[in-house]
Amino acid sequence: MTRNRRFGLSGLAILLYQIGSVAFSVHFGYAYSRNHKVIPRAVLPLPDFHVSAADALHILYVFCIAHAAVFALLAFRCGANRFDEARRFTTEFLGMLVAFTFSSLYVYLATDISYDPQMMAATGVLLSAIFFATYALFRPRNLRPRRVGVPGAFVEGALGTLGRLFTPAGLLILAFFFTPLVMGKLFYSNRQFADMITHLRVVLSARADSDWVLVNAFGSQKFRQPMLAKQAPGGSGDLYVLEREGRLLRVPYPKGGEPTVLLDIHDKVGPAEIENGTLGFALHPEFGKAGAPHANDVYVYYTAVKDKTQINHLSRFDLGAGSPEAASNSEQSLLALEREASGFHNGGSVEFGPDGYLYVAFGEGLRIPKFKEPGEVLRGAILRIDVNETPGTTHPPAEPPKNGSAGHYTIPNDNPFVGQPGIREEYWALGLRNPYRFTFDPQTKLLWAGDVGSTVWEEVNVVEKGRNYQYPFIEGREKTDVPPPAQIFGEQRGPIYTYEHNAYDRAIIGGFVYRGGQWADLQGKYVFADNYSGKISVMPAVTTEVDKVDVITRANQFAQRGVSSLTQLGDGTVLVTVLGEAGNAAGEVMKLARGAEAVAVAKAEAAANAQTAETPYSAAATASLFTTNCARCHGEGGKGDGPDAAKLPVKLPDFTDPAFHAARSDEALTTVITQGGAAVGRSAMMPPWSMVLQPAEMKHMVRYLRELGGRAAGAKQP
Incomplete structure (x- = not known):
């Protein structure tokens, strides 16, 4: 006979025990599945999935919430569970199956976490074992007259559960329980189903409560793979847009219109493939000031590829030379560095700092096999040089890098490695892999960089004088297989924020700390993106470790066609450049907007893009x-x-x-x-x-x- 049991403190203790069992099972399932297979490959061949510790914690949270809700509902309807009645235990176990399935489907469909069937299987097996073992320990207290011990109670629980599974309600629960497995099988075998699930995951994992969107800043105007858009120093007036193939354009702002070509170096750049092309530019702080010595100077970082050789250039051009061709011919080389011809990890940003010096981001790919050391080459770092060649406070480099030439700049006397043997004096900070985009916070003067990682980690770093950011021996916050060098130059520092790769997030685009007046809820936050997923994210602009960021919107194109830069204009507008397809004017300069009107514009643009005709094979x-x-x-x-x-x-x-x-x-x-x-x-x-x-x-x-x-x-x- 079923006894009417009030919940009470003992019921609360049982509920907490059940939730604790769920948490322990998820934790164990995660740890065990990292090194062992629960589902044999002969039964179901599954690939290896990478689940980060942070994602595992998210999964644990989801499972605990779902199971707590189901267990609490059962306690309310059926009374407190004591694990000592057969029918009550079976009800509780079926409820656990429902909660487990809901949790699995949520992780599978509504997040961008890599869904690992091995982890889920390990979690489910252990949780079931804990439930049956607990029942087997408690049940004999009600069976003493029959002298049935723990084994008998265990068998009774198993048989009772099987019996309930073959009722109509049990069969429905069983079918529901196998839903994730069936969906997984279809995902592997049916392309249309997999495409549907992939699209669904992207939609459901986006912020549903965000009304931020990206819209074309100039209506429908397109560019040929725009890399960066910024205003002249002072933050007002027309936009200067750099295209990957080698053109620098001036575009009327805010109305848009026919751009003026100021510089065209496509013949110097050559094929703009892989990660090559015209990567970054900076207008001199005196730019536009009549009569100033550097009123027309722009500094451009680009790659030159020819006959399977690659040379990376940092050069000055005179935009007042009279024509794009004349501006190209005015080139004055600061650095010309030979590198391996893979095309990867060039770096990209060129920015004048608050101190008037030029800061340049170089990736770790700027090397040749013969020369790799920091005393020989400039790579994997932020450099700091003086293009004004100020006497007294700066000095010329003692010699050029081993892999190229150097000139028309000097080194500030207060650079952190001046006079230190074994490292070139241009280095401001090192230990970075590919600091593609960086900017200075105008309020704190700190340099914020997004460092594109290797196969697992992406980083946000606050780059400070003389620091070493630990690549390649530490990436993210984990050690790699590469041992530290015998001598580590600079004080080591880890990232402010780091995230692991999943199916879509895998190439960070550094942004800026928002200090504009247009969007109050972005004030004091670091805004950045991921090139592959198109996500635009924000996080607190603090110098301590950050564990959580907010995704506010997505770009309309992804991966190598996705986001290439983020910029804040003087009026507070946030610009995002999106590359688009190579070889065509398919890229856009977009701006962050919100509200119903912005959503309507975004939907219209998406519909127009969906009607693009198929191009023939080339x-x-x-x-x-x-x-x-x-x-x-x-x-x-x-x-x-x-x-x-x-x-x-x-x-x-x-x-x-x-x-x-x-x-x-x-x-x-x-x-x-x-x-x-x-x-x-x-x-x-x-x-x-x-x-x-x-x-x-x-x-x-x-x-x-x-x-x-x-x-x-x-x-x-x-």
């Missing part, structure tokens, strides 16, 4: 698409020898190997490209590209891969 265009998006891992020639290949936990395929193509159909290649490696039971480090590339482009990519292997797309396997 081997050259698809090769450019491949090198831009894929060569970092797969190598420019598709042989699996990209600069990040050795850092991945799996061996990459050789697309030029006929055996690779003989073993795979066009449909299989398309599935991997659109859905990612997880779709075919391979590494989840291969992301899905359905949110980045157009359907025609993915079809073209399959054809291009076939051509690398000497086979035509659609050819039958032998």
Whole structure:
């Protein structure tokens, strides 16, 4: 006979015990699944999924909330659970299955956390075992006359649960419980279903309560891969827009209109592929001041690629020379540095600091095999130089870097490594991988940088004089396989904020600390983006570690077509440049807006973009698409020898190997490209590209891969 039990303190204790069991099971499931497989590969071949510690904590929170709600509801309807009655225990166990499934589906559909079936399986097995073991320990107290011990109670609980599962309600719960497994199977086997789930995850994981959007700052005006947009010093007047291929434009602001070409160095830049091109620029603080010595000076950082060699240039140009060609011919080289020809990790930003000196971001790729040390080359760092060559407080470099030339600048006497052997004096801070974008906070004067990471971590750093940000021996806040050097230059410091890669977040674009008057709720916050996912995020602009950021909106394009810079104008407007497709005027200078009108504009633009006609196949265009998006891992020639290949936990395929193509159909290649490696039971480090590339482009990519292997797309396997 069922006893009517009040909840009371003992009921509360049982509820807390159940929630604690859930928390422990999630924690154990996470720890165990990092090194062990619960689901044998022979039963269900699954790829490896990377779940960060922060994501595991989020999962734990979701599971505890869902289970607490279900357990509390059952206690309210059925009385307190004591784990000593068969029917009550079975009800509680079925409730646990419902809560477990709700939690799993929420993580799977409504977040961008990598869903790891192995972790879920380990969690479920342990939680079930805890429930049955607890019942087996408590149940014999009601069975003493029958002398049934713990084993008997365990069997009774199992049989009772099975019996309840084969009732109509039990069968519904069982079907619901298997929903995530069925969805996972469909995700691996059905491309349309996987595309639907991918789109759903992106939509559901965005902030539902945010009314921020990005709209074209000039109506419908487009640019050829805009890299950066900024105003002249003083923060007023027209915009200066840098295009990746080598043009610097002046655009009327705010109304837009026909741009004026001020500089065109496309012939110097050469192919703007991979991470190459015209990367950054800075107008001299005297720019626009009549009669000032540097009234027309702009400093441009660009890569020059020719005949499989690459030289990175920091140069001064005179925009008052009279024409774009004359401005190009006015080039005065400050640094010309030979580097390995991979095209990756160039850095990018060029900014004048509050002190009037020029700060330059160089990535760790600026090296050649013969010279890599900080006393030989300039790489993986922020540099600080004086382009005014001020006598008395600065001095010329003793010699050029080993991999290039230097001139037309001096080194401030108070640079942190002046006079220190083993390191060049231009360094302001080092230990960075690819500090692509940085800016100065006008209020605190601190330098904020986004450091693009390798295969796992992205960082936000406050870069200070003489600090070492620990790459390559520490990335994010974790040690790598690279041992620290014998001598570490500078005081070590970790990032302010760091996040791990998931399916979409994998390339940070540093932004700025908002100090404008247009958006009060952004005041004093650091605004930044992720190039791959298109997310625009904000976080407190503090110098202590930050664990949480807020995503306020997304760009309309992703990955190598996505966000390239963020800027605050003098009137408080926030600009975001979006690259668009290479080779076409498909990029935009966008601005942050909010409200119903902005939403309407954004929807209209999205509808217009969706109607873009399919372009015919071009081997050259698809090769450019491949090198831009894929060569970092797969190598420019598709042989699996990209600069990040050795850092991945799996061996990459050789697309030029006929055996690779003989073993795979066009449909299989398309599935991997659109859905990612997880779709075919391979590494989840291969992301899905359905949110980045157009359907025609993915079809073209399959054809291009076939051509690398000497086979035509659609050819039958032998």
